[in-house]
Amino acid sequence: MGDDRFSSTSYTRTREETAKDGGATKKAEQRHKEGKPLNELVDPAGFNATRRSKNRFTESGNMLVLACGIAMLKESRFDTTSSMGNSVDLAFDSLPKSYHLLAEGDHAVLGRYDTQIITAIFGDRVDKYILQRSQAEMNNKIAEQMTMMVPERGGGDYTEDPQYGIFSAAYLTAATINQYGLKSYDFTTTDADSREKVSPDGLRRVFGPEVFARLKENGFEMNENDLPELTQMVKDLKKRAHAFLICIGSEAHSFWQDFYGKQHVILLEDARLLAETEAAIIGLTEGNLTLSTLEKFLTKDAGLTSHEAETIKRAVAHIPIGAQMALPGFDKIPLKGAMFAKKDDLWPTENAGEKPAPEKEKDKTKEKKKAMWD
């Protein structure tokens, strides 16, 4: 229930508090040094391990109103080892802009949905926490849960362990958006290779002793002796999410291309423009941006320089443009304000089964095809 969203006022409050502590995650890092446990909200094992992104409603008489559109999940997973140790700080600092581009701005790329965000960080298997993962949040809890994270900033070896995060995105996520035939968005940002396997013990360590029961509850019954490897995990993740690997620097670029495919690996020189890059990718995938309108979006809405906008455009030009639009459910989702009988219903009561007028349908198809061409 509810319709509250992320707001810059409450973010500013959180930011002021963290500033007093010395940085976005300083307080949590201090707790960690004192031997205190990870906050359950960002512990991947917390709250039964599976992360849920569901529609939210407000009550109106005996009906429920879809307050902000259907839930659209975006999960961003950051490497926090070595040179990427400040990833959470960067994400925290750019959160207001990121949310503006995704959900609130004039040309918000996810404007028709209720944007829900999971933030995750991963390290190396020698770290205490291989993975930390927030809940799917849609208000200031996004920022609060970032501050609960403990980036260990270790060097480890060159190969990192994002595979547990990718595993959780593929098998320990339940997003309502998938039930409409659409996909959520998933970004992994790293500058290094990955190990390709997960172990039963590793899964228990990260997601808790009941992990296999949780997987089964979420529809994935797994044999401990035959766990999916990275290739399969990415393949399964792509079934439910538009999944992209953002590679910082070119060292691991070809490694990730083998797993994600060339069209889903984005090469950036550094992580400064991450928020804008994610928004660009989502806008192009949703079909509400084209390569011709992207530059304007990035300069006007995101406030980047022409050079920065061009950098992003070059980096994302090869992705499957309009991929979300091409999915059969794209034109049929309930919109903000639709009335529902029960909170678990997928379809509103008033216009269930209603089909768009043929002319409108035709126009939509034309738009889809135009986006495909652009």
Added chain:
Amino acid sequence: MANQIFTVTDLGGGDGGKGGVVHKICLQKNAHTVLKVGGAQGSHGVRTAFGQLFNFSQFGCGTFEGIKTHITELMVIEPYRLLDEAERLINEWGIKNIFSYITVDENALCVTPFHTFASQLRELARKDKPKGTVGVGIGEAKRDAELHSELAIYAKDLLSPNLHDKLVAVWEQKIKDLAHIIENVSELFPADIQIARENIEFFKNPNFIARVVQEFNEMGRRVKIVDKEYFKKNILDVDGTIVVESSHGVLTDKYYGFHPHTTQLRTMPIRTIELLNECGYDGDIFKLGVTRAYQIRHGAGPMPTQSDELLDKLLPGSSKNENRWQGKVRVGPLDFVALRYAVQACGGPEFFDGIALTWFDQIQLCGDWKICDGYTGANNPQFFAPDGNIKVRHGNDLAQLKHQEELGNLLNTVRPIITSYSGIQDMNQQEAIQLCSEVFESKLHVPVRLISFGATEEKQICI
């Protein structure tokens, strides 16, 4: 599953400029594979900004960009020419590993040299009533496969121990089919008698078969021949973009073209779409129609707007040369009646998502853009609608061929009504784009999505 597939269909009689369009889309969309459908006789010219120039036939037009080619079961291949094309790509452009760029469906039909010779002999025997052929033997092989299925040689047979026996059987069949021409060579045009005799020499030399076996085996060894499952899993299921490159044009389709000036192949884009659906593809397909900014036809067949006056102005730059089989290239004002017919035969304006308009730079050089939007003399209600458009008849039988032949004969009698847009040479690119968009939107009801202002990719402007 592939995220997006682009089909490229020539809306004329071929030679529309598909090569450059396929190359451009490959680059623009970072395609991973070009699917080939149609026949091996295509000559799809690609000129890149880096100075590469090649007329592709059986390799896809994305080859310079490292994009793989898959020859589908809808393609008729010519093993001799494929090896030759590969050899040229290696020697002229240094693509050493060229065979790793291509896969061939095991059910792709093969043309033998006997089909080639037969096709050429038949055309010589037509004398002053040419059908219009590229003389490769695609139609001959296709027709034989329908009439004598036991003689058909597919890619999967190239390494078969029975290949020699099959080739002997094809040879014998062709000798039998052409007996009347072979016996009456002296009745051909004097200039053709020598060509015919050389062909017959080949025909009658049984040792030639051993050489053919050797070449076919060579192709079987060097090219990866795959089944439909491979196509589904390793090509169609791969994330990314696929471009479908077809040969010929709608106006040379066996049943929608003007019989007998057609190919034995089906050139309608629906054939490709059916194949994709059959393989489980249910994603979006962007269907692009291609036409030059002027009418062109290489080979016999009706062409109401044919203009000798425009020939000298427009021909420079074409990769098509005069030859004995296709004869002279003919050009004329862009024929919107023919374009509307082609679009309607494919399913109407809604079927296409866009038009690629090629060779507009030649129009800019000419200064005037001449188009035809109607014919005088198009009065027969069996063939023409009251608004002057050609009625589309659907069918795939002899009655359809008869209808199309009569239609073709009528098209030889109509006269085009020409409109001329002047001052094209003074227009800047934006003005030219606007004019083309307006003309196509109003006359064809399909948006222009690409205009070529030159041969190389940077001069092909996507809209």
